[in-house]
Amino acid sequence: MSTRRDFIRKIAGSAITAAAVPQALMAGNQPEGAALKVAIMGLGSYGNRVAEAMQACTRAKLAGAISGTPSKLAAWQSRYGIAEKNCYHYDNFDEIRNNRDIDAVYVIVPNALHHDFVLRAARAGKHVICEKPMAVNAKQAAEMVAACDKAGVKLLVGYRMHFEPKTLEVIRMRKAGDFGKIKFFQGLSGFNIGDPTQWRLKKELAGGGAMMDIGIYSINGARYMIGEDPVWVTAQETKTDFVKFREGVDETIQFQLGFPGGAVASCLSTYSLNNLDRFFLDGEKGWAEMLPSTGYGPIKGRTHKGELTQPHITHQTIQMDEMAAIILDNKQPVVPVDGREGLKDMKIIDAIYEAVKTGKKTELSL
Numbered sequence: 001m002s003t004r005r006d007f008i009r010k011i012a013g014s015a016i017t018a019a020a021v022p023q024a025l026m027a028g029n030q031p032e033g034a035a036l037k038v039a040i041m042g043l044g045s046y047g048n049r050v051a052e053a054m055q056a057c058t059r060a061k062l063a064g065a066i067s068g069t070p071s072k073l074a075a076w077q078s079r080y081g082i083a084e085k086n087c088y089h090y091d092n093f094d095e096i097r098n099n100r101d102i103d104a105v106y107v108i109v110p111n112a113l114h115h116d117f118v119l120r121a122a123r124a125g126k127h128v129i130c131e132k133p134m135a136v137n138a139k140q141a142a143e144m145v146a147a148c149d150k151a152g153v154k155l156l157v158g159y160r161m162h163f164e165p166k167t168l169e170v171i172r173m174r175k176a177g178d179f180g181k182i183k184f185f186q187g188l189s190g191f192n193i194g195d196p197t198q199w200r201l202k203k204e205l206a207g208g209g210a211m212m213d214i215g216i217y218s219i220n221g222a223r224y225m226i227g228e229d230p231v232w233v234t235a236q237e238t239k240t241d242f243v244k245f246r247e248g249v250d251e252t253i254q255f256q257l258g259f260p261g262g263a264v265a266s267c268l269s270t271y272s273l274n275n276l277d278r279f280f281l282d283g284e285k286g287w288a289e290m291l292p293s294t295g296y297g298p299i300k301g302r303t304h305k306g307e308l309t310q311p312h313i314t315h316q317t318i319q320m321d322e323m324a325a326i327i328l329d330n331k332q333p334v335v336p337v338d339g340r341e342g343l344k345d346m347k348i349i350d351a352i353y354e355a356v357k358t359g360k361k362t363e364l365s366l
């Protein structure tokens with residue numbers, strides 16, 4: 001892969017002076033064809049965070065917006081210089097098919113809407129980035145993978161931690177054998193959810209409760225920290241507030257995952273506790289702790305060898321640049337971020353809900 005950054009790095013290290021660097025490159029403008037042109041769908045809290053972070057991207061460019069709120073579209077046009085012809089509503093966005101200014105649609109709407117919008121974006125011939133959880137169950141996720149395969153477009157899931165430098169260092173150390181045989185992982189993921197009227201507490205929009213929203217970080221984290229896919233799950237639910245957390249909206253679930261190499265993960269997903277963002281990995285020769293482990297950062301981490309010192313980079317900036325390289329250059333990330341990776345997490349979530357219901361160990365085949 002050759003990126004604008006690589007190019008600048010190369011010439012910076014050569015005899016060519018900064019004055020010789022083309023102005024467009026130094027100024028952050030993209031040479032024609034080098035950037036992934038992205039339309040963000042859903043201009044809510046996270047959509048805004050991604051848009052802001054993309055201003056520092058070198059390979060991904062915010063080129064369009066899709067929203068049900070005209071005033072937000074107008075604001076984004078002036079704030080980010082988005083052309084009016086690159087703005088859509090949910091009912092006309094299929095026309096994006098004819099828009100050569102857009103290469104990819106980034107779906108950042110409530111969970112239950114991901115499936116339909118990803119299918120429509122794929123049918124329009126656009127690559128798709130979809131927020132986590134990619135769907136509300138594995139059946140939907142499998143359909144999304146199949147639809148993108150059929151349309152010949154890439155489907156990526158917004159797993160920003162897969163590009164986070166300290167996380168990648170722990171994964172490197174684990175692969176190098178620094179921790180020895182991995183025996184145990186603990187994942188604690190949760191926060192105290194506020195406004196009881198928000199979509200995250202509505203089954204029809206969220207698909208579930210804390211597990212869909214925040215517990216998924218411990219599921220996904222267990223897999224990338226241990227480096228295997230689980231083969232069984234057990235789970236127990238606790239509910240203390242039956243008004244706020246209605247039928248189908250989980251407040252707190254503890255779950256355990258068993259891995260083929262013998263490691264076990266013990267995890268907690270909750271909407272009723274603050275300060276819960278910790279990963280702990282234990283092996284026969286060493287350990288790693290990430291605290292916080294998945295928030296927007298800076299992530300902090302230490303191992304039996306000392307503090308992790310990798311720099312903090314805005315997660316969504318590095319994510320979008322790396323995703324541009326995956327889509328445009330077929331770059332292979334250290335930890336996959338494709339639809340099949342997201343589908344695995346959805347199968348695990350289905351199995352966790354099943355295990356809560358039956359009280360039994362549920363076998364997994366990912």
Ligand code: NDP
Binds near residue numbers: 044045072110111159
């Ligand atoms: P918000 O409620 O802040 O924004 C969602 C946006 O979706 C709305 O502002 C709206 O935008 C659009 N929307 C379309 N239909 C609906 C509907 N029926 N009800 C509500 N909103 C609707 O949510 P978030 O931005 O926090 O979350 C969106 C997605 O991003 C979720 O899947 C979530 O899990 C994921 N997320 C991921 C994070 C990460 O770190 N990877 C962090 C936070 C969220 P408009 O007015 O433009 O139509």
